[in-house]
Amino acid sequence: MTRKILIPAVLGMALAAGCATKKGFEKPGYAFGCPIGEAKVSSMEDLVRTKVQAEGRRTTIQATEMRCSQSGDLMRIDANLNNDSKAVKRISYKFRWIDREGMRAWDEEPWKPVMLYENSNLVINTISPTNKAADFRLILRSEE
Amino acid sequence: MKARLVVAFAAAALAAGCAKETTRYGDARSVETITNQFGSTDLQMMAETMARSMLQAPAIASANLPIVTVQEVRNKTSEYIDTRAITDSIRSELQKGGRVRFAVDQAGMNPQVEELKRQQSELYAKDQRAEMGQMVGAQYRLEGNIISIVKQVRDTKDVYYKLNLQLWNIRNGLLEWSDEKEIRKTTTKG
Numbered sequence: 001m002t003r004k005i006l007i008p009a010v011l012g013m014a015l016a017a018g019c020a021t022k023k024g025f026e027k028p029g030y031a032f033g034c035p036i037g038e039a040k041v042s043s044m045e046d047l048v049r050t051k052v053q054a055e056g057r058r059t060t061i062q063a064t065e066m067r068c069s070q071s072g073d074l075m076r077i078d079a080n081l082n083n084d085s086k087a088v089k090r091i092s093y094k095f096r097w098i099d100r101e102g103m104r105a106w107d108e109e110p111w112k113p114v115m116l117y118e119n120s121n122l123v124i125n126t127i128s129p130t131n132k133a134a135d136f137r138l139i140l141r142s143e144e
Numbered sequence: 145m146k147a148r149l150v151v152a153f154a155a156a157a158l159a160a161g162c163a164k165e166t167t168r169y170g171d172a173r174s175v176e177t178i179t180n181q182f183g184s185t186d187l188q189m190m191a192e193t194m195a196r197s198m199l200q201a202p203a204i205a206s207a208n209l210p211i212v213t214v215q216e217v218r219n220k221t222s223e224y225i226d227t228r229a230i231t232d233s234i235r236s237e238l239q240k241g242g243r244v245r246f247a248v249d250q251a252g253m254n255p256q257v258e259e260l261k262r263q264q265s266e267l268y269a270k271d272q273r274a275e276m277g278q279m280v281g282a283q284y285r286l287e288g289n290i291i292s293i294v295k296q297v298r299d300t301k302d303v304y305y306k307l308n309l310q311l312w313n314i315r316n317g318l319l320e321w322s323d324e325k326e327i328r329k330t331t332t333k334g
Contacts, residue, residue, distance in 0.1 A: 130242065
């Protein structure tokens with residue numbers, strides 16, 4: 001009887017432990033492949049909050065997902081932008097590259113305009129311009 | 145009646161003469177939508193996209209500082225575009241990233257040779273002058289095309305640009321990398 005209760009309990013605990021973090025087996029300082037430094041990131045929402053900034057005119061477009069991977073010594077980034085409104089939205093974005101010391105690793109990028117259809121997603125992607133870029137921020141701005 | 149007209153004209157002339165003109169510095173990297181002709185935002189976006197894409201090409205990513213020469217980007221659009229500005233920006237971005245070296249291109253060949261020849265004169269110290277026959281040939285050449293499709297109906301003008309770039313292996317003639325960047329701009333009056 002005790003055994004019958006114990007096995008599901010152990011299985012349940014193992015499952016819970018496995019699901020406790022979405023980061024999986026990632027090296028320290030990384031979440032979903034993206035560098036996070038000392039920041040506490042336990043979910044995709046946390047990661048997006050850490051990496052995405054708004055500048056200038058605010059937009060209702062939200063970054064909902066972000067994933068990073070290494071391509072040689074450069075960082076590849078995919079970010080999903082979501083327009084959950086019933087209108088076409090126009091925004092511009094840029095990435096800001098930061099080196100290991102927290103200084104700018106690259107010049108300010110040009111703003112890149114994009115259009116999102118109503119109730120749609122758009123994946124923007126980029127690769128770091130230099131291997132000195134150890135971290136990044138995605139900056140969004142409304143163009144309406 | 146006449147007096148009123150004179151006063152009105154004088155006021156209009158004054159207003160036109162006193163219209164305040166202001167000059168301000170702006171953000172060179174902001175989105176520019178003054179007209180739908182090829183503009184700074186198009187140039188910057190094309191150059192950045194192409195340079196980043198090229199960084200991922202195996203010929204560049206897995207090689208140790210490959211040497212590239214920039215050839216012509218043919219302007220097949222209906223407007224004047226300085227395509228050299230596009231390739232110059234791509235070259236600057238790649239050079240700054242430190243992953244590619246660039247050999248002197250056709251446009252820069254004459255000044256290069258002239259300077260080399262000039263240094264062979266007796267005026268220069270022998271041990272400091274650039275030797276003839278030491279220039280390095282490129283392994284790859286970068287070339288491409290930019291096209292546009294323009295459509296206009298009454299108050300709407302639609303412009304579509306496509307830049308296609310190719311990186312060719314000079315030794316064996318293989319295409320090592322190619323990519324495209326498309327831009328659509330629509331202007332509506334009223």
